[in-house]
Amino acid sequence: MDTYTIFVVVIMVVAGLTVAIGTIGPARAQGQSIVSALDAIARQPDSADRISRTLFVGLAMIESLAIYCLVIALILLFANPFGKFFGH
Amino acid sequence: MGARGIFPDVVLRRGAVVVTGTVLYSLIVSVILIVFALLVRRGLKRGGSGWPVAAEFLIEHLEGIMQEMSDSDPRSYTPLVGTMALFIGISNLLGLAPGMRSPTADFSTTAALAVLVFLAVPFYGIRTRGVRGYLSHYAEPSPFLLPLEIVTEFSRTLALAVRLFGNVMSEELIIAVLLMIAGLLIPVPLMLLAVLTGVVQAYIFAVLTVVYVSAAVRAHSS
Numbered sequence: 411m412d413t414y415t416i417f418v419v420v421i422m423v424v425a426g427l428t429v430a431i432g433t434i435g436p437a438r439a440q441g442q443s444i445v446s447a448l449d450a451i452a453r454q455p456d457s458a459d460r461i462s463r464t465l466f467v468g469l470a471m472i473e474s475l476a477i478y479c480l481v482i483a484l485i486l487l488f489a490n491p492f493g494k495f496f497g498h
Numbered sequence: 499m500g501a502r503g504i505f506p507d508v509v510l511r512r513g514a515v516v517v518t519g520t521v522l523y524s525l526i527v528s529v530i531l532i533v534f535a536l537l538v539r540r541g542l543k544r545g546g547s548g549w550p551v552a553a554e555f556l557i558e559h560l561e562g563i564m565q566e567m568s569d570s571d572p573r574s575y576t577p578l579v580g581t582m583a584l585f586i587g588i589s590n591l592l593g594l595a596p597g598m599r600s601p602t603a604d605f606s607t608t609a610a611l612a613v614l615v616f617l618a619v620p621f622y623g624i625r626t627r628g629v630r631g632y633l634s635h636y637a638e639p640s641p642f643l644l645p646l647e648i649v650t651e652f653s654r655t656l657a658l659a660v661r662l663f664g665n666v667m668s669e670e671l672i673i674a675v676l677l678m679i680a681g682l683l684i685p686v687p688l689m690l691l692a693v694l695t696g697v698v699q700a701y702i703f704a705v706l707t708v709v710y711v712s713a714a715v716r717a718h719s720s
Contacts, residue, residue: 460566467709470702474657477664484671489505 414496421490425483432479439472506604524601527588556580560704567705568712575622575711582611583704586662590696593670594689600696603667605659612659615707616651623714632714658706665699 447465451458510517534549541549560580564572572579586602593600601607623632636647669692676685 463563463566463705466698467702467705470661470698474661474664477661477668480668481660481664484667 417492417496421486425486428479428483428486429476432482433476436472436476439475440469443468443472506599506606518604519599520601520604520607523592523598524589524607526598527585527592527601530588531584556584563705564708567708568716572708572712574626575618575708578614578618578711579704579707582614582707583700586611586703587697587700590666590700591693593666593696594692600666600670602662602699603670605663608659608663608666611662611703612655615658615710616655618707619651619710619714622711626715635714654706654710658703662699662703665695669695 443465447461450461454461506518506520508516509519509522534553537549538553541547557576557580560583561572561576564576564579589600589602589607591600592598593603602611620632623635627635637644669688673685673688673692676688
């Protein structure tokens with residue numbers, strides 16, 4: 411294997427791991443926040459509107475963490491700035 | 499497929515002038531919005547129902563959301579937030595039309611929108627509180643937090659841009675990959691999901707704009 415092959419293999423493994431590991435935290439956090447929101451709605455159905463509105467914003471904030479990982483993985487795969495060191 | 503997922507395709511190349519699909523599709527979105535506005539105006543002149551009622555419903559709904567999010571009078575920046583929400587919403591949905599791609603699936607578009615929010619915050623802040631009043635809120639709890647406040651200002655702009663780009667682009671990429679490995683009509687459920695995420699992302703962007711702008715405007719009244 412020449413160095414470029416090793417480079418590509420490492421990138422593919424790291425990109426997969428980035429998404430796999432990076433989604434663990436956001437998944438837990440989103441589950442937690444939905445559980446709390448459902449709890450709150452069950453207790454006070456009147457304020458369901460406001461709670462779900464805040465929930466959506468919070469979920470988007472949390473989801474962006476996972477999206478960052480995805481963007482990093484895609485940059486590694488498709489727009490890797492270090493490919494030029496190997497003449498590609 | 500290669501890099502198609504994250505880079506816009508070039509539709510016209512003449513010498514040094516390169517027109518990407520993003521430009522074309524954002525023009526299409528603008529045309530859709532302008533036609534909608536013209537229909538509303540024509541409807542208003544006739545004093546009839548139809549388009550004006552739809553527009554009124556949209557704006558009233560938007561103002562209700564803004565009122566609830568900001569706890570202050572959001573009238574002055576309704577145009578900004580409303581334009582953002584409509585443009586992003588239609589952009590996200592445009593990607594579902596055959597042969598089209600969302601302008602927001604290109605980082606340039608989302609970065610431009612985020613920079614707009616970044617500039618709108620000091621604009622509205624200074625307009626309501628004056629230069630001194632606006633700048634003083636950076637040193638509000640304690641002057642030691644000043645670097646943190648400045649970093650926040652930049653990082654949340656980056657987060658706005660990357661969040662919208664990542665969501666829309668990944669949705670399109672998933673549909674493209676599924677189309678490639680599974681075939682026609684298989685990605686339809688995912689496209690239904692994309693309708694939901696597209697609208698939710700436009701909503702999120704608008705709400706975050708309201709939150710950021712109103713935070714710069716509000717401290718004044720408290």
